[in-house]
Amino acid sequence: MKIRVRADLVYRFDPPTDAIYKIQVAHWPGQTVIEERLVTNPPQDFHEDExxxxxxxxxxxxxSGEVAVTYEALVDNGTLMGLPPGATQHDWNDLPAEVLTYLWPSRYCPSDQFGRFAERQFGDTAGGERVLAILGWITENIDYEAGVSDSETTASRTFIDRAGVCRDFTHMGITLCRASGIPARAVSAFAHQLNPPDFHAIFEVWLSNGWWLVDPTGLAPIEGLVRIACGRDAADIAFLSTQGTCELVRQSITAVAGDADSLKAA
Amino acid sequence: MKIRVRADLVYRFDPPTDAIYKIQVAHWPGQTVIEERLVTNPPQDFHEDExxxxxxxxxxxxxSGEVAVTYEALVDNGTLMGLPPGATQHDWNDLPAEVLTYLWPSRYCPSDQFGRFAERQFGDTAGGERVLAILGWITENIDYEAGVSDSETTASRTFIDRAGVCRDFTHMGITLCRASGIPARAVSAFAHQLNPPDFHAIFEVWLSNGWWLVDPTGLAPIEGLVRIACGRDAADIAFLSTQGTCELVRQSITAVAGDADSLKAA
Amino acid sequence: MKIRVRADLVYRFDPPTDAIYKIQVAHWPGQTVIEERLVTNPPQDFHEDExxxxxxxxxxxxxSGEVAVTYEALVDNGTLMGLPPGATQHDWNDLPAEVLTYLWPSRYCPSDQFGRFAERQFGDTAGGERVLAILGWITENIDYEAGVSDSETTASRTFIDRAGVCRDFTHMGITLCRASGIPARAVSAFAHQLNPPDFHAIFEVWLSNGWWLVDPTGLAPIEGLVRIACGRDAADIAFLSTQGTCELVRQSITAVAGDADSLKAA
Amino acid sequence: MKIRVRADLVYRFDPPTDAIYKIQVAHWPGQTVIEERLVTNPPQDFHEDExxxxxxxxxxxxxSGEVAVTYEALVDNGTLMGLPPGATQHDWNDLPAEVLTYLWPSRYCPSDQFGRFAERQFGDTAGGERVLAILGWITENIDYEAGVSDSETTASRTFIDRAGVCRDFTHMGITLCRASGIPARAVSAFAHQLNPPDFHAIFEVWLSNGWWLVDPTGLAPIEGLVRIACGRDAADIAFLSTQGTCELVRQSITAVAGDADSLKAA
Incomplete structure (x- = not known):
């Protein structure tokens, strides 16, 4: 599916500080950047890594000062499919070594504390069926509501609060998957039809020898998701991190299906 | 410095379960494995990754059942030097991309909560001087004592408890370094002259374009440390992880300076 | 119902320290102490308060040194009835002033965090029906299992752990009742037919202008409970508190229905 | 010292809800209410307890709806003295029974976790000298700053954050006193010369057979404090609690030394 994505980020950096942006479409196999453009005003000499x-x-x-970063891209995100119930769960020995790290607990996902709950609640399922049961449980038990959580909220707290935003839903899902022995990691994304439009936090699970994207909020269709960055949890995938403080001036993010128009400048 | 290390781990796995060992000397630049031997009884067909x-x-x-793993190695760990006070701290832009991850908080190291304390306590220092100030603070304020902490103890709790073991000292040190903008990661190690002998948890900081090992407990001399594995915190460097349960039968770990004798079988 | 209760507590206090025992049958209206005896060996000059x-x-x-305290009593605990579903919940204005304190959160019962869960889970009930729904939820969702919790475990943690002992069940129940606007307090008790016999932690709720005892573990019949002390949570009702350390030598607690025998000395 | 205090609280209660105000000067021995006046608009039939x-x-x-409560009083708060270093600490046996409860941990004051820190930091002091050492430590280590803490912040968190407001300072002080074996409780107060004027949260400690008020923020002189309510921590002394939600319309609190003028209506 072809999707045009665009992020306009205007922040003020005063005093000057080092900043890291993770806003570009990932070079993920099956996700093709057809064209893209990055404009900064005033121009900056970015150090770029992949x-x-x-x-x-x-x-x-x-x-330093007010910096506007505009990124736009036309991307074909391939054919993203919803997780099939029959996707198989692997024993540790059958996992690629680099996947193992996503089994362990992290700052916002203390999965080590949720083994008993996961077994009690989802114990008669495994693999794709289990992840779908976890997503179903989240839908039934967690309210999407801003203002309940903040940047320090862990999945333990969301489990008690029963409310949060996409970041919290994602931490809850990752935590329950890892507690179930399923590798899971946080993913930042552009999301077609997300309302209101914004960066989205989702996660992916390793089943049947591959990563499968899931959206625990159910707010955006899977086929319209575009991967940006991944990590253990929200600590790793912030779209903007700064060594010192910074101030939001304005920001808008969009993701629209279709390929008719060429990219326009900001 | 040449060091002979040896780990004898006998555990019972009943029912059978997948297990991960991280007990071999790392292939770290400057650390040379002169000879090594791995014996398992009964023999196992290990999947090995690096x-x-x-x-x-x-x-x-x-x-399955009782499994004895014996690992021994003769290693030259090179010339490990104590961290010099003049080691320089880098801004984010000057860090290798793969080092950035060690700036973020993790399961046992919620460095995001310690910014004010770090600034209040160590604000007039930076780089090597700051890490040394952190180590000095730990020595003065945390008691080495078993039984206070457990496998869930975070640096936040150790900061209150004022006591713990090597793992807790390491989490405290990593947390304060990250809160100071210094990349820090947990390292498991063999340690010459550690008393009682055991696997050791230490950490390393990125300064002056390289990783420097430090031992926040001060229990073992830097020059006698042999790297095994590294990670964000204790969640990543366990010497033995199992998908199910397992039972300790017996275990011994040794690290002795010198190279006179050839390796002997268990 | 007439019940003989007995507690034999032998502890060593070395070095000497101040100690507080809460082991005697409460002078609660409707609970009559028919006869009782307190023997200490060596004899102690206790300061007694009510x-x-x-x-x-x-x-x-x-x-100082080893001290054996034997307390026995024959008590008529009146006619304790199970909480009726129709017991009515009072608005704040209709509560006695001294009951209000049991609406607020305490050390192990952070009821301020559970408002949304209580409303989501039990929102269509009130009063006795709500407390019974809470007890039913606990029975279904929390496993009685020693070794999961310790003396610091809060209801927030038990809510995640899904296991604990009588103290944890009581904290969970109190927390959910307070979060529902129902005054609730912890009670220590002798309990007929508790197996294994021990001091029991239960709680009581204020409904229909009175306190109703409930046992969230379901381990002992309501009619066989004998009140000892009450408080906000376990911090208030410990059977033995000491300013310094003390060491358990041996301890036994019994509660047996019937009145045939006169009290026997230890 | 004679002090005029006044609180004007205008809140909107929609939908109607039960509310509890704790805003009147306490009938504390040595604190004399010379004259006072309570006006509500529209008039309310308050249930009053002491x-x-x-x-x-x-x-x-x-x-229901918008309710304005105006309370004013002329009070002689007696002669409040700063805590003398020589005030003596009592063993548990020498405390009045009703004071014991202020030794135990509470929702925001987990003093059970601070025993080692208290001993390490203040171990060479006792009684008044120890409380003064605790107050000195707070002054040196905690910044008075709004926006760091919220209504859920415990002393454990303030100990890490190193910042907070009067409520947090009070929780920190109570926690360290209880961890030192000194009974301590939270007190709400009017405070002469508090800037900006507001209700104040302070605490008092039991030494030399009496309660001594202390202000861990140092923001107001001891001799200008007027007691309102007390409790284990902030959970007990809120000036306004409501069963449902309510909305602040406007509020002002004043406390001025002197007795020249008679009380004026709002």
Whole structure:
């Protein structure tokens, strides 16, 4: 599916500080960047990296004053399919070595505490069926509501609060999957039909020898998701991190299906 | 410095379960494995992996019943030097991309909560001087004492408890370094002159374009440390992880300086 | 119902320390102490207090060396009835002033965090029906299992762990009741037919203008419970608290229905 | 010292809900209410209680729509003295029974976790000297800053954050005193010369057979404090609690030394 994505980020960096952006479409197999454009005003000399595993790209620079970053891309995200119930769960020995790390607990996903709950609640399922049971449980038990959580909220707290935003839903899902022995990692994404439009936090699970994207909020169709970056949890996939403080001036993110128009400048 | 290391691990796996060992000397630049031997009784067909970044090696197999794993090696760990106070701290833009991940908080190291304390306590220092100030603070404020912490203890709790074991000291140190903008990661090690002998948990910091090992417990001399594995915190460097349960039968770990004797079988 | 209760507590206090025992049958209206006996060996000069609200009695003394305390009583605990579903919940204005305190969160019962869960899960019930729904939820969702919790475990953690002992069940129940606007407090008790015999932790709720005892573990019949002390949570009702350390030598607690025999000395 | 205090609280209760105010000057021995006045607009039929221990008064009513409560009083708070270093600490056996409860941990004051820190940091002091050492430590280590803490912040978190407001300072102080074996409780107060004027949260400690007020923020002089209510921590002394939600319209609190003027209506 072809999708045009665009992020306009205007922030003020005063005093000057080092900043890291993770906003570009990942060079993920099956996800093709047809064309893209990055404009900064004033122009910046970004240090650009790409990780070997996910194809996630980071932009780094020391920024000063008000900086507008506009990124747009036309991307074919391939054919993303919903997770089939029959997707098989692997024993540890059958996992690629680089996947193992996504079994362990992380800052916002203390999966080590959820083994008993996972077994009690989902114990008669495995693999794709289990992940779908987890997603169903989240839909039934967690309310999508802003203002309940903040940047420090862990899945343990969301489990008690029973409410949160996409980031919290994702942490809850990752935590229950890892507690079930299923590798799971956080993914930042552009999302077609997300309302209101914004960066989206989702996650993916390793089943049947591959990563499968799932959206625990159910807010956006799977086939309209475009991968940006991945990591253990929200600590790894922030679209903007700064060493010092920064101030939001304005920001907009869009993702629209279709390929008719060429990219336009900001 | 040449060091003979040896680990004898006898565990019972009943029912059978997948297990991961991280007990072999890492293929770290400057650390040379002169000879090594791995014996399992009964023999096992281990799946062996090595990560590209640290040279950490993992052994995986599905194990059943009582399994004895003996690993010994003669290693030259090169010339490990204590961290110089003048080691320089890098801005984010000057860090290798793969080092950035060690700036973020993790399961046992919620460095995002310690920014103010780090600034209040160590604000007039940076780089090597700052890490040394952190180590000095730990020595003065945390008691080495078993039984206070457990496998879930985070640095936040150790900060309150004021006591713990090597794992807790390491989490405390990593947390304060990351809160200071210094990349830090947990390292498992063989340690010459550690008393009682055991696997050791230490950490390393990225300064002056390289990783420097430090031992926040001060229990073992730096020059006698042999790297095994690294990760964000204890969640990543366990010497033995199992998908199900397992039972300790007996275990001994040794690290002795010198190269006179050839390796002997168990 | 007439019940003979007996507690034999032998502890070693070395070095000497102040100690508080809460082991005597409360002078609670409707609960009659027919006869009782307190023997200490060596003899101690206890400072005895009784609180006006609950009739709970405390024994205090500075103790040294090994001290055996034997308490026995024949008590008629009246006619304790199971909580009727129709018991009515009061608005704040209709509560006695001294009951209000049991609406607020305490050390092990952070009820302020459970408002949404309580409303989601039990929102269509109130009063006795709601408390019974809470007890039913606990029975279905929490496993009685020693070794999961410790003396610091809060209801927030038990909610995640899904296991604990009587103290944890009680904290879970109190928390959900307070989160539902129902005053609830922890009660220590002798319990007929508790297996294995021990002090029991239960709680009571204020409905229909009175306190109703409930046992969230379901381990002992309501009619065989004998109140000892009450408080906000386990922090208030410990059967033995000491300013310094003390060491358990041996301990036994019994509660047996019937009145045939006169009390026997230890 | 004679002090005029006044609180104007205008809140909107929609839908109607039960509310509890704790805003009146306590009938505390040595604190004399010379004259006082309570006006509500529209008039309300408050249910008024006074607790026997502290003389704290509560006003309860079911409120609807916008309600303005004006309370003013001329009070002689006696001669409040700063805590003398020589004030003596009592063993448990020498404490009044009703004071014991202020030794135990509470929702926001987990003093059970701070024993080692208290001993390490203040171990060479006791009694008044120890409390003064604790207050000195707080002054040196905690920044008065709004926005760091919220209504759920515990002393454990403030200990890490190193910042907070009067409520957090009070929780930190209570926690360290209880961890030192000194009974301590939270007190709400009017405070002369508090800037900006507001209700103040302070605490008092039991030493030399009496309660001594201390202000861990140092923001207001001891001699200008007027007790309102007391409790284990902030959970007990809120100036306004409501069963449902309510909305602040406007609020002002003042406390001015002197007795020249008679009380004026709002």
């Amino acid at each position: 990780d070997a595993d996910f194809g996630a790209r980071t932009l780094r620079a020391r920024l | 990560d590209a970044d640290f040279g950490a090696r993992t052994l995986r197999a599905r194990l | 609180d006006a609200d609950f009739g709970a009695r405390t024994l205090r003394a500075r103790l | 607790d026997a221990d502290f003389g704290a008064r509560t006003l309860r009513a079911r409120l």
